[in-house]
Structure formats: C-alpha cells, structure tokens
Amino acid sequence: MFRELLGRRIIDRKIEKNLVEMSLIPSKYFEALYIERRTEIASPVFDLLEEEEKAKRGELIELLKEGIVDTKIEIVKFELYERLVAVTSSMKEVRVSITENKLRVEEEEYKELVNILKDVSKLGKIMYEMVRGLYQEYDIVEGKMENLRNMSKKITAHITKFRFHMDEEAEKFDFEDSNVLISNSIRESIQSMVDVGEKITGIIDEFDFNR
C-alpha cells in the first residue's frame, strides 16, 4: 500500500533505462560477431554482453513485477520486454549456429553470411533508436520504422536459403543444410527486431494524444 501511495515513477524510470539499454545489446552483439568472424579472433565481448543482457533481463522482470501489471501501459511495456527478449535470444542462436556450422559451409557462402551480420547490427541500432524514440519523441519513430522495414527487406533479399513456414516451399530446402540453419537463425533475429518495431508503433498508436 505504501508503494501504491508513493506512485511508481521511480520504478518507471528504471524500467525505461533498462529497456533502452537492453535494446542496444543486439546491435553491439552483431557488430562483435561480425568482427570476430571476419578476423577469426575470439572476442571476450560476447561474455560481457551476455552477462549484461542477463542482468538487465533479471532486473526488468523484477521491476515489471513491482507494478500491479494490469494497467494498459504496464501490459504493453511487458509485451515490449518479451519482444526484446526474443531478439536477444535469437542473437545468441545466430552465434551458436554460425559457430557450429562454419566448417560445413562453403567459404564464399560463409563470407556472404558474415557480411549480412554487419547489416543486422545496423538494423539493431535502428531498433534501439526506436525504443529510445518511444520514450523521448514519438515523431522520430515513424521514420525509423520505415527504415527498419526497408532495411530488413534488403537484408533478407540476400538470404536465399532459409526455412519457409509454408509446407510446399519448405520441401525445397534441406533442413540439415548448414547454410539453411545459419540463414534461419539470422532471419529469425531480423524478424524479431521488426516485431519490436511493430510493437513500438502499436504502443504509440495507443498512447499518443495526437492520434
């Protein structure tokens, strides 16, 4: 009751800080992954970023639990958190799949996939700017969403081998193929970033007084 009376602004600010910081992790992670794969020098950054992501996720879940979690604004923040967790989970999947399947992919194809990581990092940066825009300036977000969509389309156009969800298309690919496995994980990561962007535009539609 004491917390109810004092209000939740301090908690809200901590949630904001953690969500914004957490949204920057995928961009840094893909950047590091790109550099590591290009240089073939093992980087300690992943451990640090994974630790940071784990800490932020833990802190956020505790902070989100502090509320009554049934006001609309708290629900949408939780949904945004879930989508960000989907991004961070998929980024780790990319690293695992690229590490495990590296030797089974042709060199040229591997290089192409690694180059895509650089663009995915940029996509992550746009996602981070959208999360920041959500909190600070709704107007920025609309343009960023356009960028996010266009860039994700551009990147996925380069990923030619991936698993289709539709059955007839799925038959075209061998799911044991290493290239398909890496491509799938990258596409999943890109899709999860677009999902974050769509969630943000949805939140703005709901809470912007000008709409």
Add this chain to the structure above:
Amino acid sequence: MVDVVLVILVIASIILAFAIGTNDETFAPVVGVKRLSVRSAVIIGAIIAVFGAFLLAPKVSDTLNNDISTIQISNEIVLIISVFISMAICLILASIFGLPISSTEAMVGSILGLTIARGETIIWSWKGMGHIFFTWAISPILGFIGSFLLMKLMNKILSRTVKGLSGLETSNAISGSLLLIMVVIAGFSRAGNDISNAIAPIYPLFQNSDTSIFYQRIPMLLGGVGLGLGLIVIGWRVLKSLGNDVVELTPESAFITQASSALITLVATMLGIPVSGTMILVASFIGAGYGSKKTINLKSVRTIVIFIFLTPLFSGLCAVGFYYLLRGVL
C-alpha cells in the same frame, strides 16, 4: 423506555451509516486507474471515513426536516426508523449489485411514500419537489458537460506537451497524485456530510455541556465506524464496478472526473443551484470517457440509470411497509 429508544436510534443510525459506506463511490476513480488496489482503497477510505466523521462538525440541525411534504419525520420515532431502514436497504441492495445510487434519492422516495401513505400533502412547488426534480435533472447534465469539456482541454494540453512514453508516465504520475489528494479531501468532506444524515436523530441526545468533547462526538465516531465498515464489507463492489466497468480510465481522465465533479459541486453551491454529488460523479465518468474518445460500457450505464429511477420508488414502498410493521410492534 428512553434508553430503549436511544438504543434503537443508535442501531438505526449505525445501520444507515453502514449503508451509506457501502455505496460510497469516492475512491472509484483511484481504483479505476489502478493507483490503488480495491483493498487499499477501502482500507484508506475507511480510515478517512472515521477521521472525517469524527473531526468535521456535523450539520444536523435540519437534516431530518424537509420541504417536500407536510410530513416532518423528526417528529415520530417510527417515521425516522422507517426512513432509515428503507434508505439502508436501498443503498445496501444497490451496493451488492455494485451500483452507485444517490442517498438523497432514497430519502426523498421514503418521505414521499410515507406522505402518501399517511394522506398528507406533497409540496410540488419550486421550494419543494420542484427543487428536487431540478437537482436530479441538472446534476447529470452539468457533470457530463463539465468533465467532457475539461477532458477535451486536458487532451489538447497533453497533445502539445507529452512527446513520448516518458512524458506520458510523468503526466500519469502527476495526475495520479493530484487525484489521490482530491479523493482524500472528498472522502473527508463526504464522511462529514453523509454522517450528518445518519446521526441526526441521536446527535442531540449526546450534546450535554457537562460532558466531555469526546462524549459529545461519540455519534460521529459511531457513524464514521459504520461508514468505514460499510465501505470495507460491501463498498468495494461499487468501487470496482464504477472504477472499472463504466469506462476505461486513465490517470488524466480520472483526475478530470474528480476535479470536474468537485468544481461543479462548488460552483453550483455558490450559485445556489442544488446538485447531487453521486449523479455528478457518475455523469462525469461518462463525460470524461466521451471526451477522451474511450468506449463507454452502455450496458453498465443503462443499469445505473434504471436503478436511479427505481431507487425512489423502491425506498418509498419499503418505508411504507416498515412504517406499518413498526406501528404494529411499537
């Protein structure tokens, strides 16, 4: 015999105070925006009810006298108890269904019922029922228009100042805090005012210059405790229903609801226009909902309106029934 009468009156007063507490919708906006849980709201509301009733001076001099008919209920104990019990039944029944009703309506219905039953005269002029009908007609209109316009103004200000979710949360926090302060003040004032009705018959019996101030304030304390208990035992239903079912509230619209109903009541009182607090608050909810383009639950509104029309009728019938029953017993 005097002691028996006193005991009966004290019990009737506590029951009415309890019933008023069950239908106290003051904290509904705070519950609606989840600033307080229903549990916290009823506990705080009960504490405020006890302090408000105990500390604020009651205005009981002419509470039980009326201008709407030739019947004066303070003249007969059977009349007082009939009115009190019928009011209590109406309020408690409405509260069980989670519906806010006006205690004034229940009282007027009881008095009219008894007036007709005893063959006395209803005063239909402006000073009598004309005044009451005007109150019932003007209160929802003023409540709706006031909160609708204030909500539009608030939205205009917010659309220019709130640029992101951070700004929105700051606005929510400020509105929520202001709302809480307003509700606490309203709770204090309501406890002081509403208890006056319930303790009117017993208040003079405790006013003796030889006794301590504490003794003289016992009726208010009893009324406050009754009101607080009513809020805790059944009142949560009304808070939950009005706060959540009629319209989806934001801290801003809840603040507007509370502020506009307080402002309208104040202005109307200053201008000498009679208004009903409950009707204004309910209409303010709807006005703020329309003003912020939120969906109004018309089913809940329809039920509230039906109960508003049924309350005087039901309380009148109850009062007549109890009047003949008590006359046979006492």
